[in-house]
Amino acid sequence: MEISVRNVRKDFDRFPALHDVSLDIRSGELIALLGPSGSGKTTLLRLIAGLEFPSEGQIFFGAEDASARSVRERNVGFVFQHYALFRHMTVADNIGFGLTVRPKATRPSPKEVRRRVLELLDLVQLPGLENRFPRQLSGGQRQRVALARALAIEPAVLLLDEPFGALDAKVRKDLRRWLRDLHDQTGHTTVFVTHDQEEALELADRVVVMSQGRIEQVGTADDVYDRPASPFVFSFIGQSNVLPVEIRGGSALFGGTVLGAAAEPDGPRRMYVRPHDFDMLPEGEGGLAGRIVVARRTGGSRFCTVDLDGVPIEIELPHDGSAVRPGDRIAVRPRRWTLFDNA
Amino acid sequence: MSSAANGGRARRSRGPHPPSAGASGQRAWFHKPSVVPGFGLTFGFAVTYLALVVLVPLGVLLLRATGVGWSGFVQTALDPRTLAALRLTFGASFAAATINAVFGVLLAWILVRYRFPGRRLLDAAIDLPFALPTAVAGLTLAALYSRNGWIGQLFAPLGIRIAYTPLGVGVALLFVSLPFMVRTVQPVIEEIDREVEEAAATLGATRLQTVVRVVLPSLVPAMLTGYALAFARAIGEYGSVIFVAGNQPYVSEIVPLLIVFRLEEFNYPAATAIATLMLLISFAMLLFVNLVQAWSRRRFGYGS
Amino acid sequence: MAAETDTTAVADRGAAAPAARRPRPVTTETPLTRALLLAVGLAYLALFLFLPLAAVFTEALRDGLDGYLASILEPDTLAAIRMTLLVAALAVPCNVVFGIAAAWAVAKHEFRGRSLFVTLIDLPFSVSPVIAGLVYVLLFGSSGVLGAWLQSHGITVIFALPGIVLATIFVTFPFVARELIPLMQEQGTGDEEAAVSLGASGWQTFRRVTLPNVKWGLLYGVLLCNARAMGEFGAVAVVSGRIRGETNTMPLQVEILSNEFPLSAAFAVASLLALLALLTLALKTFLEWRYGDEMSSSQPGH
Numbered sequence: 023m024e025i026s027v028r029n030v031r032k033d034f035d036r037f038p039a040l041h042d043v044s045l046d047i048r049s050g051e052l053i054a055l056l057g058p059s060g061s062g063k064t065t066l067l068r069l070i071a072g073l074e075f076p077s078e079g080q081i082f083f084g085a086e087d088a089s090a091r092s093v094r095e096r097n098v099g100f101v102f103q104h105y106a107l108f109r110h111m112t113v114a115d116n117i118g119f120g121l122t123v124r125p126k127a128t129r130p131s132p133k134e135v136r137r138r139v140l141e142l143l144d145l146v147q148l149p150g151l152e153n154r155f156p157r158q159l160s161g162g163q164r165q166r167v168a169l170a171r172a173l174a175i176e177p178a179v180l181l182l183d184e185p186f187g188a189l190d191a192k193v194r195k196d197l198r199r200w201l202r203d204l205h206d207q208t209g210h211t212t213v214f215v216t217h218d219q220e221e222a223l224e225l226a227d228r229v230v231v232m233s234q235g236r237i238e239q240v241g242t243a244d245d246v247y248d249r250p251a252s253p254f255v256f257s258f259i260g261q262s263n264v265l266p267v268e269i270r271g272g273s274a275l276f277g278g279t280v281l282g283a284a285a286e287p288d289g290p291r292r293m294y295v296r297p298h299d300f301d302m303l304p305e306g307e308g309g310l311a312g313r314i315v316v317a318r319r320t321g322g323s324r325f326c327t328v329d330l331d332g333v334p335i336e337i338e339l340p341h342d343g344s345a346v347r348p349g350d351r352i353a354v355r356p357r358r359w360t361l362f363d364n365a
Numbered sequence: 366m367s368s369a370a371n372g373g374r375a376r377r378s379r380g381p382h383p384p385s386a387g388a389s390g391q392r393a394w395f396h397k398p399s400v401v402p403g404f405g406l407t408f409g410f411a412v413t414y415l416a417l418v419v420l421v422p423l424g425v426l427l428l429r430a431t432g433v434g435w436s437g438f439v440q441t442a443l444d445p446r447t448l449a450a451l452r453l454t455f456g457a458s459f460a461a462a463t464i465n466a467v468f469g470v471l472l473a474w475i476l477v478r479y480r481f482p483g484r485r486l487l488d489a490a491i492d493l494p495f496a497l498p499t500a501v502a503g504l505t506l507a508a509l510y511s512r513n514g515w516i517g518q519l520f521a522p523l524g525i526r527i528a529y530t531p532l533g534v535g536v537a538l539l540f541v542s543l544p545f546m547v548r549t550v551q552p553v554i555e556e557i558d559r560e561v562e563e564a565a566a567t568l569g570a571t572r573l574q575t576v577v578r579v580v581l582p583s584l585v586p587a588m589l590t591g592y593a594l595a596f597a598r599a600i601g602e603y604g605s606v607i608f609v610a611g612n613q614p615y616v617s618e619i620v621p622l623l624i625v626f627r628l629e630e631f632n633y634p635a636a637t638a639i640a641t642l643m644l645l646i647s648f649a650m651l652l653f654v655n656l657v658q659a660w661s662r663r664r665f666g667y668g669s
Numbered sequence: 670m671a672a673e674t675d676t677t678a679v680a681d682r683g684a685a686a687p688a689a690r691r692p693r694p695v696t697t698e699t700p701l702t703r704a705l706l707l708a709v710g711l712a713y714l715a716l717f718l719f720l721p722l723a724a725v726f727t728e729a730l731r732d733g734l735d736g737y738l739a740s741i742l743e744p745d746t747l748a749a750i751r752m753t754l755l756v757a758a759l760a761v762p763c764n765v766v767f768g769i770a771a772a773w774a775v776a777k778h779e780f781r782g783r784s785l786f787v788t789l790i791d792l793p794f795s796v797s798p799v800i801a802g803l804v805y806v807l808l809f810g811s812s813g814v815l816g817a818w819l820q821s822h823g824i825t826v827i828f829a830l831p832g833i834v835l836a837t838i839f840v841t842f843p844f845v846a847r848e849l850i851p852l853m854q855e856q857g858t859g860d861e862e863a864a865v866s867l868g869a870s871g872w873q874t875f876r877r878v879t880l881p882n883v884k885w886g887l888l889y890g891v892l893l894c895n896a897r898a899m900g901e902f903g904a905v906a907v908v909s910g911r912i913r914g915e916t917n918t919m920p921l922q923v924e925i926l927s928n929e930f931p932l933s934a935a936f937a938v939a940s941l942l943a944l945l946a947l948l949t950l951a952l953k954t955f956l957e958w959r960y961g962d963e964m965s966s967s968q969p970g971h
Contacts, residue, residue: 072695073695093563098567100564106558110583110665119565123571123578124569157664172568395780396780397778397779399778400858400865401858404780408780410766414763414767415789418835418839418842419789419793420789425814426800426807479707485958489950490718491718495893496893496896496947496950496953498899498900498902498939499920500942504923504935505936515724516720566696572695601796602903603797603902621797621903622799624803628803628806640799644800647796
């Protein structure tokens with residue numbers, strides 16, 4: 023099912039949560055809504071689900087305007103951050119709930135419900151736990167029961183709110199890979215909310231980066247990492263350095279030093295550079311001269327904080343056996359960068 | 366390395382006075398050593414006071430009851446007047462607790478979920494039956510529900526008399542047991558996770574289905590507790606009832622009143638036997654409440 | 670609320686057909702259901718709470734303010750008021766001391782049988798007040814266990830002040846303790862341990878560290894304890910003998926007057942007790958509102 027969000031605005035008590043948001047989600051796609059807290063990502067997910075209603079704008083499910091349809095009628099599978107399992111029901115009753123509340127005409131027989139429940143338990147790899155109560159399950163197991171319960175209604179779209187937020191790091195990584203496999207297996211259109219960029223980049227086909235109630239960029243992991251559309255995206259995803267530069271005659275200059283060619287009009291700019299996009303230069307070859315303030319070794323590379331006459335930058339150098347120490351003089355030159363106008 | 370640290374931590378004793386062998390070791394079995402002083406004094410006083418004021422007097426009652434003997438006990442219990450009083454007390458208490466179970470949950474729901482002017486006042490007013498002396502309640506209810514009272518006159522043309530009939534007993538018990546269900550269910554409703562209701566809706570449940578299949582079942586342990594508390598209070602209630610009941614033997618006479626009558630006749634064995642019966646029923650209710658809470662905590666992870 | 674705002678917003682925009690059935694938030698009932706439930710709930714409360722309360726004062730003032738004052742200033746009634754105040758003044762402090770001692774032992778220490786102890790403290794709440802009176806008659810009455818001994822020493826307990834105070838203590842026994850125990854448990858023993866380590870004695874620790882932390886909770890417990898002590902009927906009725914002008918408390922006086930004419934005299938005394946109840950509720954609500962976070966979460970009272 024394709025989903026199309028068109029010019030949606032949402033206010034909570036006059037406080038705007040989303041401004042004019044539009045987004046097209048392709049059928050079968052796995053999409054991440056990524057942003058810091060307060061960016062409106064959960065609000066957008068809840069609007070798609072029908073748990074909230076837009077102050078303005080429409081949401082289409084396929085060709086149909088679903089804006090006026092209640093959450094019951096939208097047939098969405100929603101997995102809540104804290105799972106929201108029914109504590110007084112067994113795992114089987116939880117998963118079967120959506121089937122047993124259907125109108126008599128479309129309600130499967132208890133036997134059929136049972137069969138589907140067991141099938142789903144196999145799918146989420148929890149066979150044999152059907153008679154447990156939620157309280158008797160681990161966090162990761164509850165998560166999968168919540169997912170099975172959402173899948174039981176054969177949803178048009180699967181929505182997950184911070185699906186791994188309440189889990190510890192190890193379980194989180196395992197479940198992430200497992201969810202990707204499950205998605206490839208079932209092919210549901212899936213939207214999940216996360217504030218963890220690693221999770222979003224690894225798992226999603228496309229990432230929607232949000233900030234302050236607006237969509238900053240929609241794109242694949244490569245798009246948002248290598249071709250960030252805004253300073254926010256650049257600094258929110260991955261690490262970044264900001265250098266105040268001047269464009270003069272097609273060259274970018276930092277404090278009089280030419281850093282490279284830039285085919286842009288003259289004027290001040292801000293240059294965003296990733297720590298691993300710096301090259302270290304042999305002495306006497308120009309570049310940015312600075313002094314190493316901090317150096318720490320992590321795995322195959324070395325992170326250094328370099329003081330460029332008062333502007334501190336973070337650089338990542340491949341470890342080539344040569345030791346660099348705090349206090350050493352060093353010269354570097356950015357290899358790749360993105361320029362943004364001064365805001 | 367970590368095991369060494371753990372060992373060190375385990376060996377470190379709590380508090381500045383490590384328990385030593387002998388007498389203090391014995392004490393440690395009963396009372397965990399603590400830096401905070403005053404255990405002996407406060408515990409000693411509290412237990413003595415509890416024993417003197419509550420336990421010994423109740424013990425005397427039970428002791429006197431054994432003096433009545435089994436046959437005397439059965440004879441008193443099966444006396445038609447006692448049986449009639451028991452039937453009325455239990456029947457009216459059951460009815461009052463049941464009606465208040467419905468309205469109690471309704472009121473708790475309104476107070477937690479709806480916002481309306483005067484809500485705080487209403488919330489405070491729920492405790493009125495706790496605060497209003499039972500004699501005042503009885504006197505007023507009798508006046509209100511008598512044939513020419515404000516409410517009684519509405520029912521009089523229908524041939525329904527409320528005050529001075531078994532119905533009056535029910536009215537008084539409704540009043541005194543009103544707060545129990547509200548106050549036990551209210552905090553549980555406050556803690557219901559809205560996400561759970563949303564989850565039910567996303568799965569296609571109607572509002573009614575959500576309430577009946579998701580919300581109400583999660584209130585059941587609290588409702589059982591509230592019901593038992595209301596029922597226990599109703600069974601023992603005396604003050605408010607005697608004003609409205611009419612107190613006719615075999616018709617509108619409740620068990621506590623029967624105890625008072627037997628006492629005034631200096632028929633101590635009968636008073637003791639009936640009182641013991643009631644006491645045992647009260648203890649059974651108390652046990653029931655505790656079992657429900659333990660069961661609920663174990664199974665669902667929440668008590669009430 | 671939100672549902673209404675939504676509909677108006679849509680109406681303002683003049684949206685077409687779908688706007689008419691704009692969905693509402695899923696975690697509440699339809700406005701109609703809400704109004705209906707609210708009406709039923711309010712009607713029930715009106716019938717069983719507010720009408721009786723209004724009736725007390727209406728009936729009390731039936732013979733005018735002069736009649737009202739005359740009823741209250743009647744010597745037997747004044748004696749009953751004095752008696753009630755005296756009984757409360759004796760019974761409440763006893764239970765305060767017990768409540769503090771019990772809470773200290775339970776909340777600041779760990780010992781075997783602690784939960785049994787706590788259950789036993791609550792016991793008087795599940796005993797009928799009539800039985801509370803009866804047990805003292807069986808113990809101290811003329812044919813009671815200690816009756817003969819008391820008589821030979823010229824001590825009267827039953828049909829006298831001591832019996833009334835004892836019965837009142839019994840029925841109000843748990844109030845202070847059950848308010849303080851959860852509160853002091855929540856607060857833990859850290860503060861006390863710190864005070865002791867700084868050299869404070871046990872009494873200093875209690876007075877200067879513990880008491881300031883629990884004073885509002887204590888006041889709350891005292892308030893409820895006092896209301897019940899002044900209003901108790903059943904237990905006191907059994908042990909007082911209802912001797913006019915001597916062993917009558919206000920609730921008993923209400924009963925005696927209710928069998929006489931005019932009834933407004935009974936309601937006049939009742940109105941005083943109702944005022945006490947309203948004052949108690951007002952103070953209780955104020956304490957919950959102002960110091961709620963310094964008190965343990967309120968439990969179903971009795």
